Amino acid sequence: MTDNLSSDQIEIIVDFVQESQDMIEQLEPTIIELGQDADPETINAVFRLFHSMKGSAGFLEFNHITNVAHSAENLLDNVRSGKLKLQPEHVNLLCESCDFSKEALEHVSETYSDHAMADKAAEMVEKLKNIMDPEYKVTDEPDEEPSVESEVETEPEPEPHHNTAAVIKNEDETDDYTLDITDEMVERYIQEAEELLEGAEGGLLEWESAPDNTETLNLVFRNIHSFKGNSGFFGYANLEQLSHNIENVLDNIKNGGSFRVENPFEILLSAIDALKDCVSNLASHGGKDHIEGLEHHVEALQELPSPRLGELLVKQGLIKEEDVESVLSIQQKPLGEHLIQMGKVSHEQIAESVKLQHSEKKTIKPPERKPTKATTPTKRQDIRVDLTKLDSLINLIGEMVIAENMLIHNPDIEGMELENFNKAAQQMTKLVRELQEMAMVIRMIPISGLFRRMIRLVHDISAKAGKKVDLKLFGEGTEVDKTVIETITDPLVHLLRNSMDHGLEPPKERVETGKSETGILKLSACHEEGEVWITIEDDGRGLNREKILSKAIQNGMIEGDGSDLPDKYVYNLIFQPGFSTADKITDISGRGVGMDVVKQNLEKIKGKIDVTSAPGKGTIVKLRIPLTLAIIDGMLVRVGDVNCIVPVLAIREAFRPQADNITITPDNEELVRVREAFLPVVKLHELLSVEPDSRELIEGILIVLEHQDRFVCLQVDEIMGQQQTVIKGLSEYIGSVNGCSGCTILGNGDICLILDVGGLVERQ
Numbered sequence: 001m002t003d004n005l006s007s008d009q010i011e012i013i014v015d016f017v018q019e020s021q022d023m024i025e026q027l028e029p030t031i032i033e034l035g036q037d038a039d040p041e042t043i044n045a046v047f048r049l050f051h052s053m054k055g056s057a058g059f060l061e062f063n064h065i066t067n068v069a070h071s072a073e074n075l076l077d078n079v080r081s082g083k084l085k086l087q088p089e090h091v092n093l094l095c096e097s098c099d100f101s102k103e104a105l106e107h108v109s110e111t112y113s114d115h116a117m118a119d120k121a122a123e124m125v126e127k128l129k130n131i132m133d134p135e136y137k138v139t140d141e142p143d144e145e146p147s148v149e150s151e152v153e154t155e156p157e158p159e160p161h162h163n164t165a166a167v168i169k170n171e172d173e174t175d176d177y178t179l180d181i182t183d184e185m186v187e188r189y190i191q192e193a194e195e196l197l198e199g200a201e202g203g204l205l206e207w208e209s210a211p212d213n214t215e216t217l218n219l220v221f222r223n224i225h226s227f228k229g230n231s232g233f234f235g236y237a238n239l240e241q242l243s244h245n246i247e248n249v250l251d252n253i254k255n256g257g258s259f260r261v262e263n264p265f266e267i268l269l270s271a272i273d274a275l276k277d278c279v280s281n282l283a284s285h286g287g288k289d290h291i292e293g294l295e296h297h298v299e300a301l302q303e304l305p306s307p308r309l310g311e312l313l314v315k316q317g318l319i320k321e322e323d324v325e326s327v328l329s330i331q332q333k334p335l336g337e338h339l340i341q342m343g344k345v346s347h348e349q350i351a352e353s354v355k356l357q358h359s360e361k362k363t364i365k366p367p368e369r370k371p372t373k374a375t376t377p378t379k380r381q382d383i384r385v386d387l388t389k390l391d392s393l394i395n396l397i398g399e400m401v402i403a404e405n406m407l408i409h410n411p412d413i414e415g416m417e418l419e420n421f422n423k424a425a426q427q428m429t430k431l432v433r434e435l436q437e438m439a440m441v442i443r444m445i446p447i448s449g450l451f452r453r454m455i456r457l458v459h460d461i462s463a464k465a466g467k468k469v470d471l472k473l474f475g476e477g478t479e480v481d482k483t484v485i486e487t488i489t490d491p492l493v494h495l496l497r498n499s500m501d502h503g504l505e506p507p508k509e510r511v512e513t514g515k516s517e518t519g520i521l522k523l524s525a526c527h528e529e530g531e532v533w534i535t536i537e538d539d540g541r542g543l544n545r546e547k548i549l550s551k552a553i554q555n556g557m558i559e560g561d562g563s564d565l566p567d568k569y570v571y572n573l574i575f576q577p578g579f580s581t582a583d584k585i586t587d588i589s590g591r592g593v594g595m596d597v598v599k600q601n602l603e604k605i606k607g608k609i610d611v612t613s614a615p616g617k618g619t620i621v622k623l624r625i626p627l628t629l630a631i632i633d634g635m636l637v638r639v640g641d642v643n644c645i646v647p648v649l650a651i652r653e654a655f656r657p658q659a660d661n662i663t664i665t666p667d668n669e670e671l672v673r674v675r676e677a678f679l680p681v682v683k684l685h686e687l688l689s690v691e692p693d694s695r696e697l698i699e700g701i702l703i704v705l706e707h708q709d710r711f712v713c714l715q716v717d718e719i720m721g722q723q724q725t726v727i728k729g730l731s732e733y734i735g736s737v738n739g740c741s742g743c744t745i746l747g748n749g750d751i752c753l754i755l756d757v758g759g760l761v762e763r764q
Contacts, residue, residue: 010112012222016056017109023049024098024105029455031094034086043086046094047076052229053101059225062114064121065104071128072097078132092463093131095456100124186282189234193279196227201272208265214254221250227275236289239278245301246271252305259304267300387482390443397436398726401631402745404432405723411748433724436631443483447525447534448476450485454496454523461500468507468517469500474524480532484625487605488534491598495536495621496521498595503540503619513616515539534623543613545570551579571611575599606741608758634725634744634754637703637716640690643752645725645744646714650757652704654719657697672702672713679704681713682760687739688753693717707761714760727754739763 027049033042054069072094078084104117114121203220207213224247231239246268253259261267278291291297408425451473462469499521504510507517522537549562552573562570573579577596602609606626613619634645653674661673671678681702685692694700694717702713727742741756 013060013108013112016060017105020053020056020101020105023053024101025449025453028095028098029452031091031098032455032459034091034094040080043076043080047073047080048233048235050076050097052233055225055229057114059222062104062108064114064117065101065108068097068100068104068121068124068128071125075128075132084132088463089131093127095459097124097128098456186234189230190279190282193227193230194276196223196230197272197276197279199223200227201269201276204265204268204272217250217254221247221254224250231289236282238289238291238294239275242271242275242291242294242297242301245298249301249304257305261304264304267304271297271301385442390439393439394443397432397439398631400432401436401724401726404428405746406749409723409746409748429724436724440481440631443481444479445482445485446476447478447480447485448473450489450492451476451523451525453489454492457493457496458500458521461497465500466506467500467504467519469504469519469521472520472522474522475526478525478527478532480525480625484532484605487601488607488623488625491601491623492523492534492536494595494598496523499536499538499540499619499621503538503542505541532625534625535620536623537618537620539618542615542617542619543571543574543611544615548573552576555579567613568611571613572609574611575609632725632727632754633722635703635722636720636746636752637684637714638718638720639684639688639716640692642688642690643720643746643750644684644688644716645752645754646703646705647754647757648722650705650707652706652711654701654703656700657702659698662697670697672697674704674711674713677711679711679713681715682763683715685715687760705757705760707758710761712761714755725754 027046030042030046030049034046050069050073054066054073057063057065057069075084075090075094079086079090084090100117100120103120104114107116108114200220200223203216203223207216207220210216224243228240228243228247231243249264249268274291274293274297278289282289408429413421455471455473458469458471500519504519504521505513505515510519511517520539522535524535524537526533545567548570549558549565552558552570553562557573557576557579558565575595575598579595599609602623602625608624610622610624611619612622633648635648635651637644637646657672663671663673663678665671670681672681673679681697683692683695685695692700697715700715700717701719702715703719705712705714725744728744729742730737730740737753739756739759740753741759742754744752744754746752
């Protein structure tokens with residue numbers, strides 16, 4: 001397939017797939033909202049999204065995607081016109097349409113064709129047609145059959161609708177899942193619109209000098225079509241209307257039509273100028289897409305095209321409309337040649353009609369435009385970069401940090417007074433730190449995309465399990481490393497499925513226990529202590545400690561009856577491979593695989609899981625993920641002849657203890673009093689099996705480490721200073737080392753372990 005495509009065509013298809021996938025991510029939550037509150041604006045938002053997808057797919061001749069999107073669009077059109085009353089079955093079928101589109105887009109990305117989806121498309125279209133049944137109708141008006149004419153010819157003039165560009169959604173508002181247009185989205189629209197219009201203008205000028213160049217005509221059509229779709233999506237009705245009329249003219253020429261005026265390019269360029277002026281003034285006009293002389297532009301454009309050859313032949317009574325439609329459906333050659341081969345008309349009749357088609361050309365004066373202040377086009381603020389290139393950049397910066405440490409802490413210059421060198425070293429350290437922070441920022445994306453994908457998941461599972469669930473999203477603007485988002489997607493899915501299957505009760509059971517029949521499921525994200533915390537909270541029945549213990553004893557996971565085990569340890573047993581308390585296996589959960597996947601995926605990114613639960617009140621699962629996986633600020637400490645790195649974010653203070661602050665428990669455990677608290681001590685020399693300068697607490701240094709409101713004192717011999725630390729994973733041969741999260745390379749080339757504060761605290 002790719003042998004027949006140019007590199008430009010492949011690039012267009014790749015962009016189409018990416019944009020359509022992004023569109024579906026926005027589409028699904030909005031469809032779910034339809035089932036809760038089918039207000040006109042929500043219906044219009046969904047309609048526009050299907051319409052945009054249909055237009056783009058139709059232009060690229062992905063007919064199966066086009067047909068399904070068109071059928072879904074018909075369903076929504078019947079709903080918003082009052083012919084159908086929206087039912088849950090309609091919402092489910094629209095969700096199925098999204099599923100079909102996602103699968104079809106995968107095929108397109110691999111084969112640049114949607115031919116493999118023919119059967120599924122036909123099945124989907126049939127479902128959508130069947131559900132538009134009279135029994136669902138509000139009125140007895142018959143459904144209109146979809147027209148077989150081309151999209152541009154049959155598409156109705158855009159109706160005025162409210163511009164939602166000024167509707168900005170607070171990240172913590174979760175009651176409304178309608179499509180929200182933010183200032184950032186409008187800014188990106190303006191950037192892309194200016195690029196599309198510049199491309200269309202350049203294409204028109206090139207096409208004027210070479211009218212037979214169909215590739216240039218296709219380029220102009222493509223740019224205008226994309227611009228129209230974007231404008232309709234954002235609710236800019238005037239921009240959509242004018243670009244729609246330009247598109248009609250171009251479509252007429254593409255399909256064998258011609259211009260009836262002498263100066264068509266003057267009219268088209270004038271319309272392009274009007275679009276550019278309007279886009280440039282969107283921000284200053286408060287988001288209103290006012291176009292000076294819109295009606296005159298539309299009238300002038302409608303005067304441009306001559307009647308199509310098929311229309312003239314029908315008008316002359318030489319052929320019937322059905323003949324034109326049958327030829328257009330299989331058209332490989334010009335319409336006239338097909339009709340001659342079919343014996344419908346003669347060469348002379350075609351020649352006469354073509355002559356008539358091009359006769360009596362006139363000149364139309366373009367609409368006058370008021371002089372406008374010259375505006376500088378908005379500069380493009382973003383580019384697409386392959387993620388592997390960003391990974392390479394992060395790795396190079398990591399190596400730069402190591403090289404910087406080797407330079408600044410070089411043993412050859414130790415003890416030397418080098419004032420100029422020290423100044424240069426400080427400047428280099430500052431620049432390397434800024435570079436590292438900037439590199440990390442460009443990999444960060446809001447977690448909202450991942451969260452909103454969960455809306456569809458919750459909708460489907462709640463319907464399948466017969467439960468009512470209200471999903472609330474918080475902290476959608478929290479930014480997370482893109483790699484992290486890819487890694488935690490599966491864990492998040494499994495945790496939500498588990499909460500809905502095991503945690504939330506059926507409506508009847510909830511009412512009997514004095515709860516609302518609708519369960520509450522909260523999904524939130526925030527930055528805490530140099531980590532990203534993602535929390536899944538439900539108000540269900542909570543974890544059953546006794547049932548977990550019984551299953552663990554049965555599987556030989558613990559010895560004894562487990563009565564002395566803390567709740568945290570018991571609850572974490574659910575993440576063991578094959579562990580499940582489900583009485584029966586369902587297609588939602590029960591095999592004990594999902595929670596093991598959660599643990600394994602989090603371990604890949606050095607993340608941790610905390611579970612708290614209260615019987616009858618609910619469960620909270622917290623995922624704690626390092627904010628950066630590459631470089632941290634570390635404190636270099638020494639014990640004996642071994643150096644280690646302690647993450648600075650975990651350090652609260654350091655001091656030399658006094659003898660009267662040390663208490664020894666009956667179990668011979670040493671505790672140190674820090675103000676009003678007694679803290680346990682972790683002796684680093686015992687952990688690493690090395691000989692320290694002194695084993696006495698009062699002769700060492702204690703560093704107070706904090707982890708999730710728990711504290712511990714780490715005994716070391718010396719604190720050597722702070723430095724940026726590049727995290728390197730331990731060799732697979734060594735495996736996982738308790739109390740260590742990785743290693744790094746020091747300035748002198750030595751390997752140094754990075755301590756895992758969470759692991760040290762949990763040892764106590």
